[in-house]
Amino acid sequence: MAHDESDRLLSLLSEGRDEFIARWVSTVTSTLAGRITPAExxxxxxxxxxxxIVALRDGGLATRNEAYGEVRSLLTELSRSRxxxxxxxxxxxxxxxxxxxxxxxxxxxxxxxxxxxxFARVLDDLGLYTVETHAKTREExxxxxxxxxxxxxxxxxxxxxxxxxxxxxxxxxxxxxxxVMEKLLQSLLDQNxxxxxxxxxxxxxxxxxxxxxxxxxVVAARMMGAECTISGIRPQIAQTIVALGIEFGDITTKAxxxxxxxxxxRRIEQREAAAGIGGLA
Amino acid sequence: xxxxxxxxxxxxxxLVSIQIDLEDQMVMDLQEDxxxxxxxTGAHGVVIDISALEIVDSFVGRMLATIAAISRVLGAxxxxxxxxxxxxxxxxxxxxxxxxxxxxxxxxxxxxxLRRSRDEGPVRR
Amino acid sequence: MTSGVEPVEESTAEESPIxxxxxxxxxxxxxxxxxxxxxxxxxxxxxxxxxxxxxxxNTLTYGGGGTMRVSIVTRGxxxxxxxxxxxxxPGIPDLDLALxxxxxxxxxxxxxxxxxxxxxxxxxxxxxxxxxTQVVVVKWAR
Numbered sequence: 001m002a003h004d005e006s007d008r009l010l011s012l013l014s015e016g017r018d019e020f021i022a023r024w025v026s027t028v029t030s031t032l033a034g035r036i037t038p039a040e041x042x043x044x045x046x047x048x049x050x051x052x053i054v055a056l057r058d059g060g061l062a063t064r065n066e067a068y069g070e071v072r073s074l075l076t077e078l079s080r081s082r083x084x085x086x087x088x089x090x091x092x093x094x095x096x097x098x099x100x101x102x103x104x105x106x107x108x109x110x111x112x113x114x115x116x117x118x119f120a121r122v123l124d125d126l127g128l129y130t131v132e133t134h135a136k137t138r139e140e141x142x143x144x145x146x147x148x149x150x151x152x153x154x155x156x157x158x159x160x161x162x163x164x165x166x167x168x169x170x171x172x173x174x175x176x177x178x179x180v181m182e183k184l185l186q187s188l189l190d191q192n193x194x195x196x197x198x199x200x201x202x203x204x205x206x207x208x209x210x211x212x213x214x215x216x217x218v219v220a221a222r223m224m225g226a227e228c229t230i231s232g233i234r235p236q237i238a239q240t241i242v243a244l245g246i247e248f249g250d251i252t253t254k255a256x257x258x259x260x261x262x263x264x265x266r267r268i269e270q271r272e273a274a275a276g277i278g279g280l281a
Numbered sequence: 282x283x284x285x286x287x288x289x290x291x292x293x294x295x296l297v298s299i300q301i302d303l304e305d306q307m308v309m310d311l312q313e314d315x316x317x318x319x320x321x322t323g324a325h326g327v328v329i330d331i332s333a334l335e336i337v338d339s340f341v342g343r344m345l346a347t348i349a350a351i352s353r354v355l356g357a358x359x360x361x362x363x364x365x366x367x368x369x370x371x372x373x374x375x376x377x378x379x380x381x382x383x384x385x386x387x388x389x390x391x392x393x394x395l396r397r398s399r400d401e402g403p404v405r406r
Numbered sequence: 407m408t409s410g411v412e413p414v415e416e417s418t419a420e421e422s423p424i425x426x427x428x429x430x431x432x433x434x435x436x437x438x439x440x441x442x443x444x445x446x447x448x449x450x451x452x453x454x455x456x457x458x459x460x461x462x463x464n465t466l467t468y469g470g471g472g473t474m475r476v477s478i479v480t481r482g483x484x485x486x487x488x489x490x491x492x493x494x495x496p497g498i499p500d501l502d503l504a505l506x507x508x509x510x511x512x513x514x515x516x517x518x519x520x521x522x523x524x525x526x527x528x529x530x531x532x533x534x535x536x537x538x539t540q541v542v543v544v545k546w547a548r
């Protein structure tokens with residue numbers, strides 16, 4: 001019986017193809033208020049209509065069926081581009097639901113009711129799918145932006161030949177410290193730098209976890225063959241560190257960035273003198 | 282018999298460049314071969330280049346620490362050079378810090394490091 | 407966020423034996439390949455491969471050999487790599503002790519299990535004396 005219904009639907013959709021598409025396009029276009037050209041909508045919906053007919057023929061009404069793969073991928077593409085263009089999930093899903101409205105008048109015969117209900121269910125499924133894809137795309141955009149923000153907020157700068165520095169500003173969490181650590185270590189390699197300075201003047205507070213991350217950065221830099229100094233430890237932070245019982249071990253800490261830079265320069269001078277290539281410095 | 286990591290001699294420095302992912306047996310062999318070569322050649326320094334290694338696990342990490350300790354006993358200073366950033370971050374997370382091992386960014390700086398340490402005499406760390 | 411309750415789906419599973427020294431190297435390569443496919447960052451790849459290396463050696467040394475199963479997993483929009491090690495060895499009598507840094511019953515540094523736990527995002531250890539050991543680690547792409 002389900003077969004008869006999908007057969008009936010198929011013949012209806014195939015026969016009325018051009019008319020349905022035209023009405024579908026005009027219904028959808030009117031809701032999008034000129035933000036997309038009718039030609040684009042025409043293109044999208046014609047492709048979708050074609051794929052839908054193929055899916056109905058091969059897969060019946062089961063939208064989970066493989067036959068609906070093409071329909072889904074078209075919908076994915078559609079929802080993604082709509083999400084990027086800033087359309088709401090409702091507007092995106094309406095693109096699918098509008099087909100119901102279009103078909104309604106054509107399915108007026110009483111035996112068509114069952115077929116219509118079945119088809120409505122298919123469209124509901126597909127509509128929900130666009131909403132889901134839409135939401136997923138928005139999430140991707142948000143996480144990409146968060147990542148960009150992270151990148152922007154942690155510049156690694158070259159302070160001198162062989163010395164790189166990161167001025168940290170704002171609250172440090174695990175994710176951010178991880179990014180700082182990665183960028184700092186990579187720049188040691190890129191700049192051939194033997195000294196790194198992490199300046200935390202702009203960091204309002206340091207908890208155990210952040211202190212741990214700073215320690216790890218220093219140890220990792222040391223294993224790569226570079227020396228890492230933490231500078232800009234304000235009195236309150238020094239008190240917190242001591243109060244928390246965090247062991248900073250043999251890590252070099254300086255009160256200001258200037259002190260740290262002086263320290264690094266002196267170390268480089270010493271090394272060059274010891275290697276017998278100094279005298280110029 | 283598995284492959285062995287080649288040990289090159291340049292002046293009074295032994296150079297080990299690890300180019301492939303090491304099987305545990307090769308790690309053990311290297312430790313043995315290197316101790317023997319230090320004694321045979323009377324080398325003053327050992328440079329181990331790990332810039333090609335994509336990972337260093339606790340087994341290889343321990344080998345590096347052991348080689349540094351053994352060579353020191355035999356009168357040679359060891360410098361491990363070229364550790365990749367991702368490897369360094371992983372080792373820290375793993376809980377290894379290679380405390381007694383000298384390190385340098387690359388081969389050139391590693392050799393400079395050895396030259397300095399010889400001029401300065403025994404190193405304190 | 408709903409990701410906590412969404413089911414984990416698995417794909418591209420690969421299973422391989424861990425019975426000889428060469429298998430530890432092969433295990434690392436297999437994990438690396440799938441970690442790249444799952445688009446883990448370089449640092450996360452390195453962490454997962456290192457964890458797998460520790461666990462593969464454990465399987466070999468303490469479990470007397472076993473199997474490794476690597477698969478790409480998805481949960482909601484997140485992708486990750488799951489690695490499972492199984493052996494029918496003597497098992498671990500005291501799990502808490504085995505996860506303590508520096509504790510070792512063999513030739514390692516005692517960082518194998520505890521280190522692997524720190525390197526992974528998810529870690530599960532099931533073992534009992536005489537029942538073998540199963541360790542599961544998962545690393546998610548950031």
